[in-house]
Amino acid sequence: xxxxxxxxxxxxxxxxxxxxxxxxxxxxxxxxxxxxxxxxxxxxxxxxxxxxxxxxxxxxxxxxxxxxxxxxxxxxxxx
Numbered sequence: 225x226x227x228x229x230x231x232x233x234x235x236x237x238x239x240x241x242x243x244x245x246x247x248x249x250x251x252x253x254x255x256x257x258x259x260x261x262x263x264x265x266x267x268x269x270x271x272x273x274x275x276x277x278x279x280x281x282x283x284x285x286x287x288x289x290x291x292x293x294x295x296x297x298x299x300x301x302x303x
Contacts, residue, residue: 254262270276
């Protein structure tokens with residue numbers, strides 16, 4: 225009877241420690257010397273035209289609307 229209670233307490237303690245790491249008050253700041261890596265061409269999400277076209281097609285097929293990238297509004301898809 226004592227073992228399941230101890231095990232549940234340990235699992236609760238591990239979960240609390242794991243969740244506590246996600247709630248840090250410190251924000252990640254990008255330093256000036258790190259901005260060159262973030263401005264690299266490989267960080268551009270639309271660098272591959274085929275992938276962009278396929279993503280647009282999938283979005284159009286799901287939402288029933290076109291031009292959903294950065295444009296306000298969309299269709300619900302229920303005709």
